[in-house]
Amino acid sequence: GDEVAWIAGAASPIGWSIRPTDPNDGDMIYFSGPTRVYVSPCVAERALGGKPALQVDVAKREVRLSFRAPAGEGCAEMSPVCGLEGSFGQLAAGPWVFVCKQSGIDVSIPFTVTTVTSRTVYYVDRRAKGSQNGTSWTDAFTDLQSALAAAPSFCEIRVARGTYRPDSWSDLYPGDQTSTFKLKTGVTLKGGFAGVGSSNPNQRDVLVHETVLSGDLLGNDDASVIRSRLVGHASRADNCHHVVTAVNTSSTAVLDGFTIQGGHAFGSSSPGASTYGGGLYIDGASPVIRNCLIAGNAAAFYGGGIYCRGDCAPTFIDCVLADNWSAWRGGGMYKDWGSRVTMERCLISNNSTVYDGGGIANHTEGELVLSNCILSGNLCTGLDSGRGGAIYCSFAQVTLNHCTLAGNFATFGAGLACASSNEPGSSDVDVRNSIIWDLGDSLWIGDSSIVQIAYSDVQGGWSGQGNLDADPRFVDAGRWDDRSTPREPTDDTWFDGDYRLAWDSPCVDAGDPSESLVPNAKDFGGRSRRSGVAVDMGAYEQRNEPPIADAGPDVAGFSIDGVSGDVTLDAGRSLDPEGQALTYRWYRDGRLVSSQQRFTTTLPVGEYAFTLIVNDGIRDSAPDEVIAGVWPIIPTVAGVSPSTIDRKKPAQALIAMLMLPSGRRATDFNLAEPMLLFPGAVAATKQTTMVWMNGAVYAIARFEMPQVLDALTTDGQVELRLVGALKDDRYFSGTDTVTIK
Ligand SMILES: [Ca+2]
Ligand SMILES: [Ca+2]
Ligand SMILES: [Ca+2]
Ligand SMILES: [Ca+2]
Known part of the structure; x- marks a missing residue:
């Protein structure tokens, strides 16, 4: 399990880190860290003194990243590389330190490995063939319901890759549409483990070892069915109403690393609980949901993906809520009756509903707090009635900070709409440091709601301090294909974009200059929110990486007269990760000698060090040195x-x-x-x-x-x-x- 590799791409991690930061002795531990950007692993190896290697010293309790002697020539892999990442583990409990010492790199991260024996761990793997008591991977439970039933408070349940359905348990009858996975206070559910058959069954990667909680009880869902035809579709008739349910649990109920799909809240209550919240039904509960994909769920009335009600405060971190549908309100989520929902670094994309809140509908008191979230391509299909493509507010408090709303659509308020429907009452909406750039009029207020926006880029403009109305210049804005039926949105297809900002976006450094950030505040991509002279608008903080100076290989000139000769210096291999135009400064003995990319100079016989610094218009590169020698020669x-x-x-x-x-x-x-x-x-x-x-x-x-x-x-x-x-x-x-x- 000990691995180290270069990260391909143009941007390094901002600092050295290990994850999890508080590992236990069953965890694989992942690390990553910055180096300069290089055009190929070979160039990086040359610059850093060879191939990176990882050694775990059990006696010293030290994990050391080092560079072996340089590899031979003949390396031809030419994709930009930067930074390093890898993994190690599992480690014995106790204090450890992660160390990397090399010229230019000098880091040590102390960390403590705790033992999991103090906390019971149950294992679930549908492929296990042991005694099925959950005590090990070999003897894992083969269904998640058995583990939930057995789990005492304060335990962890690890679930291996594969698909798990809520009706597969001896206490239920197969096909029971009211079956659901019930979260429990004090129980952490973790998905994404390699499980039995792997050399390291505890290896965890939620994308590679996807663990699916599926409401498709017969496993016959037809993925090609378009949104509006989900109602009464034969392939959904068997699906359960809610895949996951949380009722009256505290924040110690944790769901981490699962895909939740196929929930189909089309029960007999109309409207009522069995027609709300296909993916996740939350009532008076405050679970923590992390690293989950909640996708492809539907509801007859409210909350295709998530329904939430009651005096509670669920938290969603690093989740994706996508491709969910409801026939009334809240395609992605419907938030009702007093709940406070917090979402951090979540993507809410391509959800749809007919009337109100393609992405999220907020109804009747309570709060919605979104930070560093992207809401893109959410849709209200009702052309005469749709309100709030991304967000609908009715008697609600909504706070958006560092959010990007893009490509959403509704006839009234493509981005956000406020109206007082069943429960009359106005809303308070506070938007800061955000981008609202949707298809048509971004905001629509149909009642006496107060929408305050500051330091944000709003299509069509909005009065408020620091606001802009300018193309935010996303790297890729995403697009709709209306399938040549513009009056029929239910068959439209959304192709999501890349909402990072181009380096010359007007939103860069245009956020609130006085925003006080929590320590280690992160953007949507998990990178530092501090970059440049101020925070940026939107979910991503733009990071202008410095250019990389390359003064070329050492050069030689020749003196035939034994006194002096010419040398030519060339900075043509310098580059900027964002492709910005460069200016050049060549120094010798601290004095500027040229501002040309390439120049020739006459020097007395001898050896000279030149230093090159390039600038991308904003930032200087690190210096790069080249030796120029003038040799006396006998012709x-x-x-x-x-x-x-x-x-x-x-x-x-x-x-x-x-x-x-x-x-x-x-x-x-x-x-x-x-x-x-x-x-x-x-x-x-x-x-x-x-x-x-x-x-x-x-x-x-x-x-x-x-x-x-x-x-x-x-x-x-x-x-x-x-x-x-x-x-x-x-x-x-x-x-x-x-x-x-
Ligand atoms: Ca089905
Ligand atoms: Ca269409
Ligand atoms: Ca900035
Ligand atoms: Ca740059």
């Missing part, structure tokens, strides 16, 4: 073979002859120092001397053609310079031309 005669090189059919090697200066003997030649060929400073792989018939002495060298062609990037006639060393530290050099085609 002499050179010849190379072949004189014409065909790139498509190159010879294996280039053979060069370089005459020693007159009066020098073969023994004066420094065989230990490889002859160099310029451009490129290609080193000879073999060399020797020979004496010609006329008494002249030649150094003969072999250069490998792939290296030569690598250095010669242009075709046509090219002058090659050969440099050889004498044992008295002097150099001799001559040129010849080749034709490259």
